[in-house]
Amino acid sequence: MSVLEVRDLSIRFGGLQALQAVSLEVNEFEIVGLIGPNGAGKTTAFNCITGFYTPHDGAVTYRGKDVTKTAPHVKARMGFGRTFQNVGMVKGATALENLKTAQHAKAGYDVMSGLLGVGKTRRGEREMTVRAEAILDLLGLAQLRDKRVGGLSYGTLKLLELGCALATDPDILLLDEPTSGMGPEESDELGDRLLVLRREFGLTMLVIEHHVPLVLRVCDHVYVLNFGRMLAQGTPLEVQSHPDVIAAYLGGEAPEALAAASAERRDDRERSA
Amino acid sequence: MVAVDTAATPVARPHAVDLALRWVPRLAVLGLLGYLLLVRMPADEKYAPIYADAAIYAIVGLSLNIVTGYTGQLSLGHNGFFGIGAFAAAYSLTVQHVPFAVTFVLAGLSGAVFALVMGMVALRITGLYLALITLVFGLTLEDSLFEVSWLTNAGAGQPANRPEWLFSETRFFYFCLAFLVVAVYLDFVLLRTKTGRALLALKENERVAEAFGINVTAFKLFAFVLSGTLAGVAGALYAYRIGIVTASGLGFNLALTFVLLTVVGGLGSRLGVVLGGLLFASLDFVLHDTWVHNVNDFVFAFQNAPQFAVGFIGALGLILTIVRYPGGIGQQIRPLTRLLVGGQRSLHADDGGPAAVEGSNVRA
Numbered sequence: 325m326s327v328l329e330v331r332d333l334s335i336r337f338g339g340l341q342a343l344q345a346v347s348l349e350v351n352e353f354e355i356v357g358l359i360g361p362n363g364a365g366k367t368t369a370f371n372c373i374t375g376f377y378t379p380h381d382g383a384v385t386y387r388g389k390d391v392t393k394t395a396p397h398v399k400a401r402m403g404f405g406r407t408f409q410n411v412g413m414v415k416g417a418t419a420l421e422n423l424k425t426a427q428h429a430k431a432g433y434d435v436m437s438g439l440l441g442v443g444k445t446r447r448g449e450r451e452m453t454v455r456a457e458a459i460l461d462l463l464g465l466a467q468l469r470d471k472r473v474g475g476l477s478y479g480t481l482k483l484l485e486l487g488c489a490l491a492t493d494p495d496i497l498l499l500d501e502p503t504s505g506m507g508p509e510e511s512d513e514l515g516d517r518l519l520v521l522r523r524e525f526g527l528t529m530l531v532i533e534h535h536v537p538l539v540l541r542v543c544d545h546v547y548v549l550n551f552g553r554m555l556a557q558g559t560p561l562e563v564q565s566h567p568d569v570i571a572a573y574l575g576g577e578a579p580e581a582l583a584a585a586s587a588e589r590r591d592d593r594e595r596s597a
Numbered sequence: 598m599v600a601v602d603t604a605a606t607p608v609a610r611p612h613a614v615d616l617a618l619r620w621v622p623r624l625a626v627l628g629l630l631g632y633l634l635l636v637r638m639p640a641d642e643k644y645a646p647i648y649a650d651a652a653i654y655a656i657v658g659l660s661l662n663i664v665t666g667y668t669g670q671l672s673l674g675h676n677g678f679f680g681i682g683a684f685a686a687a688y689s690l691t692v693q694h695v696p697f698a699v700t701f702v703l704a705g706l707s708g709a710v711f712a713l714v715m716g717m718v719a720l721r722i723t724g725l726y727l728a729l730i731t732l733v734f735g736l737t738l739e740d741s742l743f744e745v746s747w748l749t750n751a752g753a754g755q756p757a758n759r760p761e762w763l764f765s766e767t768r769f770f771y772f773c774l775a776f777l778v779v780a781v782y783l784d785f786v787l788l789r790t791k792t793g794r795a796l797l798a799l800k801e802n803e804r805v806a807e808a809f810g811i812n813v814t815a816f817k818l819f820a821f822v823l824s825g826t827l828a829g830v831a832g833a834l835y836a837y838r839i840g841i842v843t844a845s846g847l848g849f850n851l852a853l854t855f856v857l858l859t860v861v862g863g864l865g866s867r868l869g870v871v872l873g874g875l876l877f878a879s880l881d882f883v884l885h886d887t888w889v890h891n892v893n894d895f896v897f898a899f900q901n902a903p904q905f906a907v908g909f910i911g912a913l914g915l916i917l918t919i920v921r922y923p924g925g926i927g928q929q930i931r932p933l934t935r936l937l938v939g940g941q942r943s944l945h946a947d948d949g950g951p952a953a954v955e956g957s958n959v960r961a
Contacts, residue, residue: 396807408808412805425797428809439786441786449790488809
């Protein structure tokens, strides 16, 4: 049974059809890539899958259960761990505090006993700190434990954000451009990390990524989005040599490129609105 | 830069002498402050009411800090929750003959109920418009509920007489102080547990908070309800402090004072807010009844100068806070608090730096 199944997802923003009948499937322990030119609707697809947007049409199924209209925080508790295109962390807090914030649902005590400060709370806090430190060690960020994340470099932030997503104790990880802000070497290293994470924690992943070598190396299956439609899918090698994909990335015909540019601007406006 | 060696540097165990060196000055400073604030000054029956006011203001400051400092929503209507608490306590005690202790529970509950309604509004509306709605809420209460005949003893004011054991002003100050200690403790625990982290996360970015599994709706409501409860209880203390509750003392000026003492005290800074309460509660007294009034008369040499001076100092503090010191008084005393708590970092806006103040621009 697939972990995540998306059927005929469609969403409009005003006159813009951001996604048109998009379907994809992620199987257990797979790392699936979602690629496409800027403005293709990749992040929009993520937002529909994780519940931040409600699609106008289509269905999202998680382990056989329909979760199309489930709220994001409920999905997070079900096992959806996600990162954001721009880093999604509490900038005023330290790395440790962020990792503990991400463990909110796993704290092991409720709000009321938290306010009374009973033993359960202290134990829960200790366990969260231990888990947070383990994640910092795992990512090689132990020395950032008490640093405020606001001042960290972008690449480091992206890595720490991955740590926060891990701290939510996910079943499926949805990573939105995990290598942005990283150099080629760091990107390679991140690829290794993703493979290790899959092996160690039995994770399933859906990854939006632009860095082609990484996609080729870690992904089992790749979907290509263009103008909100699924352009192609297959193994990384199949997709790489697909004529439509090459056309989409290299510009194709002029009218299409113009349309892409305007759609992208539109998309940006929609998102910032 | 991303790849870093994971070998942690070994941390040396603090030596007994180091510990003594660290703790002796801290305890000395604490002891001196404690003596001055707790023993020396309020011992005088004449000054004790000012300190009682300061404690009450500080509780409201902490209450407002939860909504404004932690979840980032400006409330200009806290005089409403405060006033409801005051009337609830006075009415239940004097008219319904409810036991003294229970009146505080009722005051907290009524504050909580109204805050819940306000919280529901805040789910839909944020920022400037929410501030406007809270403002209207406070103003409307002042002219409607606080004028209702049965509640206000036909407009004459609802009496709230302290029990005999609290007649002494000094004792009443310690009574208020006990409530403040509980409020400070609650605030302390709140921030150290997942609740505080959830509030700060949703203040910075609701989407990130949701991705972490935080129920943003529930925690926004929780913040309002907790804030309303604290303000309601503070209102009950105020009722017993002045002995008779009328609408006239619960107007917009009070709401403004609450916001000022919280912002000038330092949003997100517990001790700063408490000191803000002390400052604004004692300002009137300092300006009139100490040597300062000579300076005051000299600078503002016209009629109504006292009221003007209070407003002037408040405005000046606000401008300084906004323009120069975003952390308010809390920022000024940070070296001292560092000394006392050993420089331990907390979830509070650390140095009131830009990162603590500016929002995040994450797009989802």
